[in-house]
Amino acid sequence: MRSSVKLLTVFRIPVEINYSWLIIFGLVLSTLAANFSADFPGLSGPVHWLLAFLTAILFFVSILAHELSHAVVALRAGLPIHGITLFIFGGVAQLGEEPENPGVELRMALAGPAMSFLLAALFYVLGQIMMQLGAPLYLAKIALYLLTINVLLGVFNLLPGFPLDGGRVLRALLWQLTGNLRRATGIAAFGGKALAVTLMLAGIFLFFRSYYFNGLWYIFIGFFLLEAADASYRQVALKKLLSGVRVGQIMTQNVITVPADLPLSRLVEDYFFRFRFAAFPVVADDRLIGLLTFHAIKEIERERWSAVTAREAMIPITTRLTIDRHAELTTALARLAASGSGRLLVMEGDKLIGILSQRDIMSLFEYKAEVDK
Numbered sequence: 001m002r003s004s005v006k007l008l009t010v011f012r013i014p015v016e017i018n019y020s021w022l023i024i025f026g027l028v029l030s031t032l033a034a035n036f037s038a039d040f041p042g043l044s045g046p047v048h049w050l051l052a053f054l055t056a057i058l059f060f061v062s063i064l065a066h067e068l069s070h071a072v073v074a075l076r077a078g079l080p081i082h083g084i085t086l087f088i089f090g091g092v093a094q095l096g097e098e099p100e101n102p103g104v105e106l107r108m109a110l111a112g113p114a115m116s117f118l119l120a121a122l123f124y125v126l127g128q129i130m131m132q133l134g135a136p137l138y139l140a141k142i143a144l145y146l147l148t149i150n151v152l153l154g155v156f157n158l159l160p161g162f163p164l165d166g167g168r169v170l171r172a173l174l175w176q177l178t179g180n181l182r183r184a185t186g187i188a189a190f191g192g193k194a195l196a197v198t199l200m201l202a203g204i205f206l207f208f209r210s211y212y213f214n215g216l217w218y219i220f221i222g223f224f225l226l227e228a229a230d231a232s233y234r235q236v237a238l239k240k241l242l243s244g245v246r247v248g249q250i251m252t253q254n255v256i257t258v259p260a261d262l263p264l265s266r267l268v269e270d271y272f273f274r275f276r277f278a279a280f281p282v283v284a285d286d287r288l289i290g291l292l293t294f295h296a297i298k299e300i301e302r303e304r305w306s307a308v309t310a311r312e313a314m315i316p317i318t319t320r321l322t323i324d325r326h327a328e329l330t331t332a333l334a335r336l337a338a339s340g341s342g343r344l345l346v347m348e349g350d351k352l353i354g355i356l357s358q359r360d361i362m363s364l365f366e367y368k369a370e371v372d373k
C-alpha cells in the first residue's frame, strides 16, 4: 500500500507527502487559527484562518527547504536521490545508495538543520524590519511563528537518534571511528529508539498532568520515530547482507506459464489450485506477455470467470515487472517495491528463465541474518 502522494517536482526531485503530513497540517492549522483568534480578537474568523493558512504553508515550505538542502548536498556528492517524502516531523530524502564515506554523510546530515537555522535568522530579520516599518502586528506574528518553528525543526532534527539528522551525524562519527557502517547504524538506531521511548514516556507524563494536547503530540512523534528507527536499521542490515548476491542465484527455476487465451475458470482449477502459486507468467505464441496474479482474479466476479481470459486479467509486461538474471538483489528489492506485484520475472535476454518473489529475498535474508549474528 502506498502511504504517500506525489505533490510536486523540484530540481527534478519528486516530492511526496505522507498521509501523516495531512494530519499535522490540520493540527498546525487549527492550533494557529486558535492562536491568531486569541491574539487578535479584533479580526474576523475567516481572517484568523487565512493567517493560519499562510503560516502553515510557510511552515511546509520551511520543511521542504530543509529536505531540499539535504538532497542538494547528496546530489553534489554524486548520490542519486529517488525523492523526498514529507513526514509528520519533517521529511526523509530517499537515498538511492548509502553515502560511501562518513564525510559525505556528515555534510549531508548537517545541511538540513543549517538551512532551518538560516531560515530562522531570515524570519527574525524580516520580523524586525516589519516592526520598524510599522507593518500590522499580525504580519510580525507570522514571522515570529516561523522563526520559532524553524529553530524547533533545527533542534529537533539534531537530536542524536537515527534516522533524524543528529542520528546521522552520530552514525557518521561512529562509522569514522569503527569503520563498520552496520554497527554504527545499529548504535545510532538504538539512540533513535531510546529517544522515541523517552518522548512517549514524557507524553504519557504530560497527559496525566492534564496537558492532553502536548502529551498526545509527544506520544505521536515518539511512536513515529520508533518505527522509522527500526525500519531504517533493517534497511541498512538488509542491503549489507544481500549485497553481491545475484537474482539468478536464488530465483525459482522451471517456471510454469499459462496460455493467454484460457478462461479464468480453467486457470483457477488447472493452475492456481493445482500448483498453488500466487501468480503465473502469461505466454502467447511462445512470447511472454504478462503476469496473472490470483489477486487480480479475485477482483473479478466469479460468474464472469468463464468469460474472461488470462490476457484480459493480467498485468501487461513492462520493464518494471522483469529483471535481468545478473542484477543484484538490492536492485531487485527496489524494483519489487516499485512494481507492487510482489514478484519479478527473471529474464535472460528476452527469454523467461525464472521468477523471484519478495518472499524468496526475505527468507534468504532471515537465513543470512541467522548465520551472520
Ligand SMILES: [Zn+2]
Pocket (backbone or CB within 6 Å): 066, 067, 070, 090, 112, 113, 157, 165
Ligand atoms: Zn533533516
